[in-house]
Amino acid sequence: MLAIRLPEDIEKRLDALAKATGRSKTFYAREAILEHLADLEDLYLAEQRLIDIRAGRTKTIPLADVMKQYGLED
Template sequence: MQINVGLIAGLCSVIIVYMAMSETSSQRFGAVLAVRLPDDLRARVDVLAAAGRRSRSDVLREALEREIDQLEWEYRVAETAADIRSGRESTVSLAEVNAELGDPGEPDVDDLH
C-alpha cells in the first residue's frame, strides 16, 4: 500500500514547525513547536513558502518575529487598562499634568485670532 504523504498532511491541520534545523540552528532557534492552523491559513503559509523558496518553519518564524512585539504591547495595554478599571492603577488628567509642569495647556480658541 502506498501512502500519499501530501494528502495526509493536507487532511491534518497540524503543522509541526521544525525550528531545530541543525545542531547550530537548534541552539539558536530552540525546540520543535506544534502549531494547529486552520486549512485556509495553512494554505497561505504554503503559498508564501513556495514563493520564497523557503520552508513553512521559516515563514512562520518570520511572521512571529515580526508580530511578537506588537502582541506583547497589546497584552501590556490590556493589563494596564484592567488595572486602571479595578483601581489598582491610578490616572492623572492632562490638566493636572499641565498644572504640575507649569504649562497653561491648550490656548483658548478666541486667542488664536
C-alpha cells in the same frame, strides 16, 4: 520547538508562499511571530493596565502634569 495547527486555508497559503519563494514554511511562521510578538505584548500590557485602572489599583496622571514634569508644557 513549536508545533502549531493552522486552518487548512492558511496552511495552503503558507505552503504556496514557501514554494514560490524557495523558503520554508518555518521561516515564514517565525517571521510572522517576530513581527507581531511585540504588538501582542503591548496589547496584553494595555489590557492589564486598563483592568487595574478600572479596579482602582492604578491611578492615572493628567497629560498636563506629565508635560510639566518633563518640561514640555507650552
